[in-house]
Amino acid sequence: MITQQSPFRLDGKSVLITGAGGGIGRSLVRVFHEAGAEVIGADREAGALEGLPLADTILFDQADAKATRATINAYISAHGAPDAVVANAGFTRAEHLDQVDDDVWASEMAINLNGAYALTDPIVAAMAIRGKGALVFISSVNAIAHYGNPAYSAAKAGLVAYAKAIAVERGGQGVRANVVAPGSVRTPAWDHRLEADPSVLDNVLPHYPLGRMVDPVEVANAAVFLCSDAASGITGALLPVDAGLTAGNLRFVDEVLRGK
Template sequence: MTQSPFRLDGNTVLITGAGGGIGRSLVAVFREAGAEVVGADREAGLLDGLPIVRQVLFDQADMAATRAAISADIAAHGVYDAVVANVGFTRAEHLGMVDDAVWAAELNINLNGAYALTDPIIAAMVERGRGALVFISSVNAIAHFGNPAYSAAKAGLIAYAKAIAVERGGEGVRANVVAPGSVRTPAWDHRLAADPSLLDNVLPHYPLGRMVSPVEVAHATLFLCSDAASGITGTVLPVDAGLTAGNLRFVNEVLRGK
């Protein structure tokens, strides 16, 4: 019987930010698909209870520490078959809240750290002749929804993924991007506790009438890492309940008069 191309049996997958809301769903979905998961995060306690084969600990805001931790893990265990670069951080910001320190901090963790993470991995994948990377970016990389420094960093991930796809594709390495919209993770809990009406302002922008779940992001990521996507590289896949397809609120308020 031919194995499903969506399965990852026998594959080792590195998932960063594995202890977060999206990260934990990524670990669960990849394990269900048969992958051996290496979980990475800032602290060991964040990875408690996860079905992972080992931990790699580093703060992605520190490029040197990130590169050193990943290089050491590759030297000890070999390179991964696939990598999900999931780490990301921002606060709710607009341009009036951005200064040099905010700009530098958000680019460091969201873009510079992702480069330091994946650069040694890509070199090892090229030497082996195959590998897949998926960067978890954001709809903020495609259109502006606030968070300007974060948005610039996440847009940088798209450009970086395309560079990998073009320059390393001939050596067997694929790179793609998943761009989630608002994801209903525990990070929303404190915001909703402070303002229970917040969703009344958020959901009218989404054609599906809801936020996406972490599992939906994980399923799209699994597809791009699997052989089912073997001919796909350099692409951006929004998982955003239709947000970037168009302006539903404009249609409803201006054209329909709702």
């Protein structure tokens, strides 16, 4: 009897995940590995990738666009393009507009947008020649509406526009590009905030209709779906994984209409 493989599986597929050693990145690696993918983990330092189930590793600093492109070109020359890419690496200082200057703006753009372009541009070209490939950009709800972090927000919005460009102009060559936009994700990055102020979530969670932050595995599950054949007809899409934050203003409903 012939059994058909689930379209949600990624058995035999190679997937490059950047920022693989971070809070979301480690969940991405684990979930893609569990889906059958051969995961190529990328980060700045080898130590960040220790203990992860990786088929291969690539080291580069995405803030350096030239070095990033050179490293990826060398990898493609040696191994070919991966079947899928999850462009996850990013960074923000959690600033507001009064704290932004030219240096802050440039540094946020360097890693979050320019570096992501340098990473994926040669891969997209190789995928187009091959006739197939999938990309997922990990953006943010900050690309949809303003929640602070102005420079980061602009860069993450740029990823959405870039993904749509790939979807439109490379779709004919079989390349798909989609975006996942997480809200607040409960990663170790929150630990120092909670240690400094254990009540900080009292101000955060009322904004989220699900009443909680998103778990990193929920972001990873969305990325796996978009890279899989189950999403073969989806390209140029933006998928919020945000516990309902961008669906509407729960706090306004509660405080103004319900009078809580």
